[in-house]
Amino acid sequence: MKKTVSRRHFIKQAALGALGIAAAGAASGCSSTAVTAESEPLVSGLTFTPGTYTASATGKNGPVTVTMTFDETRITDVVIDASGETAGLGDTAAEKLAEMIQAAQTCSVDTVSGATVTSDAIKTAAADCMSQASGTTVVVAAPAEEKDVDEEAVEIAAAVGISAKELAASEAEACEITSFAAEYTADVVVVGAGTTGIPAALAAIEAGASVIVLQKQDMVNAQGMLAARVVKTESDPVGIAEYVHELHATYDHRGDLKQHWLYANRSQEALEWFEEKLAEAGFTNYTESDSKTHVYEDGNCHVKGILFSGSMQEPMSALVPLMEEKGVEFFFGTPAVQLIKKDNAVVGVVGKNDDGYIRFTANKGVILATGDYQNNDAMVDRYTPDASPFPRKQANKTGDGHLIGMLAGAQMEKGTHCKMVHGGGASVLREEPLLALNLNGERFMYEDIEYGDRATVLRDQPGNQMVSIFDANYSEYVYGWGSDPTVPTVANASPEKLAALVEQGVTLKADTLEELFELAGLPVDTAMASVKRYNELCAQGQDLDFGKASKYMKPVDTAPFYAQPRKFEVSALPAGLIVNENGQCLDKENAPIPGLFAAGNCSGCFYGDNDYSLSTMGLSIGRCITFGYLAGSYVAQL
Template identity: 25%
Template sequence: MTDVIVIGGGAAGWSAALAATQAGASVKLFEKLPDSGGSSAMSGGCLAFAGTDLQHTQGVSDSPDLLFRDLMDVGQEQNDPALVRTYCDAQLATCDWLRDIGVRFSPVIETASGQSVPRVHTVDPADAVRTLKAAAERTERLTYQADRPVAALETDTAGRVAGVRLADGSIERADRGVVLASGGFAKNAELLERYAPHYAKAVFVAGAGSQGDGLQMGLELGADLRDMDYVKGTFGKHPTDETNDHSLQAVYKGAIAVNQDGRRFVDESISYKLLGDAVMAQPWHTAYQIMDQGIFDTGDDRVRILDFGRRLEEGLFYVGASLRELAAQIEIDPDDLAATVERYNAAVDAGHDPDFGRTHLVHKHGRLRRIETAPFYAYPSTAVVFGTYCGLRIDPQARVLRTDGGPIAGLFAAGEVTGGFHGAAYMTGSALGKAIVFGRIAGTEAGRA
């Protein structure tokens, strides 16, 4: 007899499985692929937590309330405040929960999208998923089956979700509930065309299982959807290099972004998801992050998105002894690039950017820097869709809601299959954070249902 079935073994699924076993439930986790991990295991491992001892040790003053304000701000108030509040209230205890099972955090990093103070807590993502799985296995209440895709949800005569049908046709029953933790749909061309046609030319990097299976299963039972208009890519992906899955955020250290006409087109300090939208609207869906040696020297080899040195070694930067020489290499009119940088430097000096209103390096953090010391660098950048961050509507107990607002009995969801938490854009660390925080809530709620 199984109490709880979890569909998918990423950060959300393993968090749900562990929490459900800790609530005393017997749990079965079905993973579609031969190995679990999903997008979670290949992610940057950044988690948005606020008010931790790590921040305190590093002299960072933060709080769940400030996190709440930042998340609502980044989401342009389109996110569900009840979900955001739930995350903010639960994240500190969840951070401790992870530490208690052996997840290790690196020092908090300075530069991240949408944060008014540094709050990115980094983990080795594959190791964190393995640690969650190992902790669930240690409870001896878990059965794990890989290579077993779930095809559909099964309901009883009262319409309550009572189990699942696997792809081989077999039925598995769950007495207390089913947790959908099957990730997003960044690998499903049809769903992308339906919900994110504006990203047709972007690069897509996500777990192979991100096919939107859970989204479709929820829809079949009348689930409501949230944030479907806000699928966004992350700015800063090299358009042709396939060795680096991650983006590079030189803009958050002071670089500017210019298009093929040599013009800036956006306030570079905003969420890299909004920068993703902006770059998709430029000619060839591409821009260059332009910086000088002074900005280059502030790169950080501990943080993938700021590791300028590694990308230089890999030959991905254009380097010019002067701005004009750099412009010639990237086929931008040298006069146009020089004029853009001159105008930007004047804006930095004046403390007023008349073109785009940029006031900080990133969000409300960091002083702008002039671009003036040779050599100069250009990093070609388009947008990469790492995840879809929209989907099934849930309530603070992670219950999946129908379009009439009522819960679908027996059905919980967590992680990237859900919508409503991010709203219009995304703060660094909030997707992996959401997967773990709401995975834990879903597992706890289903486990004691």
């Protein structure tokens, strides 16, 4: 492997990024393609005076205030007060942007749809806080503009089923790139440093391959908290087979059974290996959580979850120094824009940074681990239209891996793609069939719908939100329904935890329904009428309006009363390029493309139903780690 330039060479100082200074580009086969440089302040170029700093900026209805806490090199906490902004929009933006700023470690994050003015004020105030803490002027970088795509690029993209809008919203480039500012070679090139890419690269280096990792952002980017595995040593063989049957049926019989069997047979191996690597890196901040034995007529299958309370960002980031010690070469701030082909084989990938185009030759294979495409609106509209109305939890997920794979001949998963749309806020009785009202104060569905399917119903409701309403008798009702009090969504409604959530303002409590609806921002008269009608149906013991099971028809009539707002957002769109059991991408004739592999949310056919199911808590992250590990191990041994 060539190694003449440190990976840090490609990470520019925050001041340059904030000013939008772009380096000279390199030649591409399309003569008139113009790309606006994506510039943003990078915390890796700043140091801070530890402490807490506060700043304000004018939002839509008045000032919004941002309070940020820093250690010497990182943003450690973000608190936003947007209480004066429009209910249901400004507060949603504040909650979302607080998460995004801390996760991305920059003030230059995406604007929350529908709350542009509030978002801009929050980002401006966050830049002020960063300036105070760093002693350097930090500004919010202008959002990256869609690149102009010329006719030749449009024709090339259209030939493989990519629209001009999809291409323009991504980093992918259709015209052949022929001139490079630098060239590097490794056995395995992994595109993406996240929940899939980190295990893939680590497994490959341990299998004896030389490894390069390209990462679009200037840091590891990983989300989620819970990873699950099938524990074969605590399961019956027939129980595992029945679990695979259940998994396939859960996803409407559309998933790839070979992938389901791989997860069932190899996830224990992969997750135990992952824990060994974390121990080697000195990371111990996780616990066992949400483990479950699936009991069938003929056998049992035990699924074990491990919880990373600080999100997957922490463990994946902790592995980077260990991987560098082992010889993995990281190129941060270097998105992949094109795959390099020789005849029918993929032999490398083109990355791009401030120095221009960089050629990365892969002797054995390229593994695409770029995550999903939720921030490419054109791709969402095409492949997952049910997700289009919902806010997106992540940033910079523009389908780059999907598109460069398609441009190299890979095919996209057929049909409507699976969406993972979760309700935010505290997990208070999240899955229990409590009375639900929309933002107009109207009852709009049978509440015994599965949690994972609620987003489909909320797609057409105001603000894509709902409010659960319950009263002082909730514990009697919930435990009477058989809910497990050890499960977090139920345990969070214990008297002690519920009181703490009320104190924090997360859960709302009032002595009268009228007061409760005012606190929740619901139209009081409409909401009162909805509860009156619901209580009448409960007295009859039959839901004549929506058909909810009679056992769940419990009145809301005993003070104190509670309201739990639930805002639904896209967490992931776990679908992508069609792969075989080795993770190798398939072309339109279903033949493997030599040298091209995909894993995690960039790959397809593991799920298939309209919605991601919570029947296996932590399946998404467990799948990403498992298939990243398997792909890295496999490609390294070619």
